[in-house]
Amino acid sequence: MLIDISDIISSENKERTLEVSVGLTSFESRLGKFPIIQKSPMELQIVNRENKSLLIHGKADLGVMIPCSRCLKEVATDLHVPIDKELTIEASEVRGEEPEDTVFLEGTCLDTDRLLYGEILMNWPMKVLCSKDCRGICRVCGADLNAGDCGCQRTELDPRMASIQDIFNKFKEV
Numbered sequence: 280m281l282i283d284i285s286d287i288i289s290s291e292n293k294e295r296t297l298e299v300s301v302g303l304t305s306f307e308s309r310l311g312k313f314p315i316i317q318k319s320p321m322e323l324q325i326v327n328r329e330n331k332s333l334l335i336h337g338k339a340d341l342g343v344m345i346p347c348s349r350c351l352k353e354v355a356t357d358l359h360v361p362i363d364k365e366l367t368i369e370a371s372e373v374r375g376e377e378p379e380d381t382v383f384l385e386g387t388c389l390d391t392d393r394l395l396y397g398e399i400l401m402n403w404p405m406k407v408l409c410s411k412d413c414r415g416i417c418r419v420c421g422a423d424l425n426a427g428d429c430g431c432q433r434t435e436l437d438p439r440m441a442s443i444q445d446i447f448n449k450f451k452e453v
């Protein structure tokens with residue numbers, strides 16, 4: 280959603296609290312496409328601090344389907360995404376510290392979905408498990424070991440070993 284914040288940019292110490300609906304229906308990154316199954320409006324507080332900077336504070340609560348790191352079963356995962364940005368005001372123009380910051384600014388309009396996208400990326404969970412003792416999939420035949428043993432000969436059956444396997448998988452992605 281595009282929100283015109285020119286009134287905040289142009290008046291010193293102005294503060295505005297907004298409730299903005301989330302337009303994203305899925306989250307896409309190089310890791311894949313993840314459907315957003317639940318969302319509540321984002322709360323954003325925008326403050327003009329002494330005409331020098333613009334502070335954006337807020338949060339978003341989302342439910343996202345993310346595959347289990349071990350067995351790949353989709354898990355409805357709650358993401359609580361804090362939003363914290365400080366932008367610089369120069370001659371009534373707003374600038375971010377990082378190049379990505381300009382992506383969610385269009386003139387004096389704030390693109391709240393792009394802002395949220397960047398914050399989701401920053402807060403993406405390292406690991407999602409369907410249950411903490413998920414047994415993962417068989418490395419030999421690919422069967423879901425939570426459904427029972429497939430009979431393949433494997434050296435590791437221990438959930439502690441499964442977490443070591445996660446680390447190996449992580450290296451493979453790089």
Ligand SMILES: [Zn+2]
Nearest residue numbers: 347350409413
């Ligand atoms: Zn699992």
Ligand SMILES: [Zn+2]
Nearest residue numbers: 417420429431
């Ligand atoms: Zn097997």
